[in-house]
Amino acid sequence: MGGVQLLTVISTAFSRPQTATEIVRGIASGLKIAFRLNGATTNFLDFRQDVISETTLRTEFMNLFNIRCPPSLNNQQAAPSIVYINEFEISSPYDETFIITDMAFCGRRALTNSNEYLVNGNTLNAEYMCFAYKITTRNPIFMNFQVQIDEDPPVIEHILLTLRNDSRWHYKCINLRDMLEEYSTMYMIADLFLISRVYLDYYVPSSVMIDTVTLRDSLPIGYEEDNMIMSTDQSSTGLCRFPFFYNGQNHSSCILDEDDMPICGLTPNTKFYCQNSSIEGVRRLFPKYQLLDNSFHIAHSTMNHTIDIFFRYTACMSPSLIEVLPPTVGQAISITNASKPVDGQYSIMFNGQLYYPIPAKITESNLANLLQSFSDFGFVDVARTGECAQYSYTIQWLANGEQPLISIANSSEVKPIDAPMTVLSIRHGSTISVFYNLPNDLLRTYHTTPQVEVLVGGFPSYCSNENNNCGFQWSIDHTPTIISVEQNGIMVTIHGTGFSTELEANIILIGKNGSCDVLSVNTTLIICTIVNAPSGRQVLQLNIADKGLAASNESFIVDVPLLITSFDPTGGDAGGGYQLTIFGSGFSSNALITLGEHFCENLTVVNFTSIKCTVPPSSSMSLIRVTVTAIDGLNLATASGQFTYNSTNTPTIYAIDPTFVTILGGLLNISGTGFGSDNVSVFIDTISARVLDSSNNYILVNLSTQPPGLYSIMVRTSMGFARPLFHIEYRFYVQEVSPQVGSAYGGTDLYVQGAGFENGTRIQLRDRSNRLFPCNIVLIQSNQIHCQTASTARQVTITSNGIHPTFGFGYAWFPSRETVQQGTVVTWYWSSAELRSPVYYKIQQVANAYSTELAPNGFDSGSATSSGSFSYQFDTMGTFYYWAPNIDPSSGYSMRGVIDVVALEPEVMTVETILDKFTGKCQQAFLETRSHFHSLAQTCAFPFTFASVNYTACTSVNDTQLWCSPTSIYTGQRLYCSPTGMLIVRVEDEQNISLYRNVVTMV
Known part of the structure; x- marks a missing residue:
């Protein structure tokens, strides 16, 4: 093979990695060839002596992108003690989000379907079962073992395993005999046992991942129990601390750094060289780049001695050129470069609304979360196909029926430039329910005449008449008519047709509520007298019993005299x-x-x-x-x-003192003559007042509580009622509210000017939704109240009572998107008491609709709970995204929501002054942090009558300012006038309410 790559020695004998020294460089024989890509090398292959197929080449190249484990874990040639192995390697579609370190312990894939077998069809005895696992659920993990003892029939044992659920990969070996003997004493007498099948319990969530399952007679080389890992992974410098934080993640064993050196953490922000490592640590080799599985194609031509390879990295990176080892026997050339990845963002138009930005390379789950955060989309399911150079998204609405087509509004920011984007409708939805209510006539027998239907709660009732017939018909021939109407004083004569010959069957309506008493009648003539009807010109109508209203070609008017x-x-x-x-x-x-x-x-x-x-x-x-x-x-x-x-011997009133009181009443002195010494009664309007003392010339009474207004004083004696008529005014009204600027967040010193204030008077603010806010009293005087306003922040409630189309009730926020004004306090309430199994919620602010990273300094409700609440006040305008992460561990589903905070708008508030059971009101509007007042103009009613005297201009009678009445007869409502006659304030009393209106604008 010639020269080989130098080894790096990692050992407890050295404080740092040692590089081997090359003594003699070998010379390649040229008989075998290997290939190297990004530092990873295939096995050497003999192309001359052996038949090297495309399958062999594919396996060798694909191994460059696998997680390579120590041979004793999964290589039966290197570890003959292995009697059964299952690596769960399957091909997968394009998926650039695939992270091999998450999805496999060895190789590229792991078991993610809890319904599949871990062991199936084993026929050999074994002492140990070893496997890698990653668990994210809190649920207990049960495994079912099919065990055959000696020659007995096989049985299924349901055994609970103690595993770590920290969402990290771990490797565990189980001594099968020890496990079975602990489970049942009958295994203590067994000579031999066979594990033929192993599978997860039905109730184990699908989020549990299993990999590299082996049945074996001895433990892998270097295997250590969970409790030994932290002592195995160590540095010569000192004791490694686990877990330690590195590259944004916590680690519980040694890891490889950017230079492929094993490290651990001793102190924060400091990394140290690991001299020894566990199987879970750095004894596995990881590929440098991720491969799109289905992108790998290889063609081997033995005639031309060429190998054509096509593959793509997950990030659309251009792969490094493959090296031939030794380089003297071959060369590699690049035929085509990788396509550029799609990037950037675009905007879409949906249902008349523009939505931006949509990332061009967004994942399917993130796109679903993003679309569901928009107010008009509802719940959707998104599937993505393709790879980093070309994506296709399929959007299916789970609710909301038929939807309009999405259109691309602007794709100018998508890269590469001029990348084509198209939208197609695959299948149209419908707003029509398959299950609809049957029309009522389908539940009735056939009739030729219209039928009367009675619905109770939307359901048709049963017609019990013969032949199920509840018919009704109308006819113009059966309709009475009025031809003419004659009036003579209160006597009215009606001419027409179809009248009833019975007096009480002819009902004559005068106006809305009046009537005309029928004196005589025949089928064409009715004579009646107007008795009960309001005066003036009124419309006449005729209703005949068993026939209905009479028809006419015109409206008939009668003049009812007063x-x-x-x-x-x-x-x-x-x-x-x-x-x-x-x-x-x-x-x-x-x-x-x-x-x-x-x-x-x-x-x-x-x-x-x-x-x-x-x-x-x-x-x-x-x-x-x-x-x-x-x-x-x-x-x-x-x-x-x-x-x-x-007027003979009529008692006379000379004066009363005082002439006005508060609404709580008080003492009243009445002076005059002729009252007598006994049988004296005093009435305030129709309410009897308690007489404390009386004589012929003097009466002392105790006034009871009354609403604000002007009341007549009636003194009844044995000689009759006293005269003239005097009035006592109960005062409780507001003249002015200041200042004209106030804060919607509270803390404004508010001064209410008026009359009739006493200790116990309260001030409160009421908005248009009838929400009440207190104004804390500082000082009360008879004509002024000083108070300090509280915050008028709105309260909005969001609950976990939403319904998700897939997961059901309790798996969606309600509402999922809410628009609030600045200063609003949003309170989330959640409970899983009505759900089949507990669900744990918490509220955390995230960066966007699909982010899983917490927003810096964002709101956070703390630990997840099955029931609870959380409140947060939104003072800044903008869009805020939040989630309740992983509420369904088996699927990883997270509940998401959106809060849109808009500028604080003007809010009309009513300042209410309350004493006893009576309320005075003043309207104001608030916007953001400051308020501005102006009074609403009203009109004086001239002339108006006060105390039996007519006034044609503003007067100061019984007051210290010029005033007028907005009604022709004074009823306790006063409008105060400036010296020029301009109206400056309005105070009114309507059914025990004194009302002063201003508009306050907060800026």
């Missing part, structure tokens, strides 16, 4: 305060009653024919008669008689 026919009582004391009932017709819910110039208070419209209200007091000092008038929109009616006020 009338007062009588009232009771016809007179009373001048102090008022007692109930008056008005009878008539045409009264709607908007009707008002006046006695002279004063409105009747506490008005209740009982129905269209009667109204009840409280008689206002009269200021006249003598007997007086006033007109009773009903006002309903533009309609007005006056009673024929007048109401009489009797």
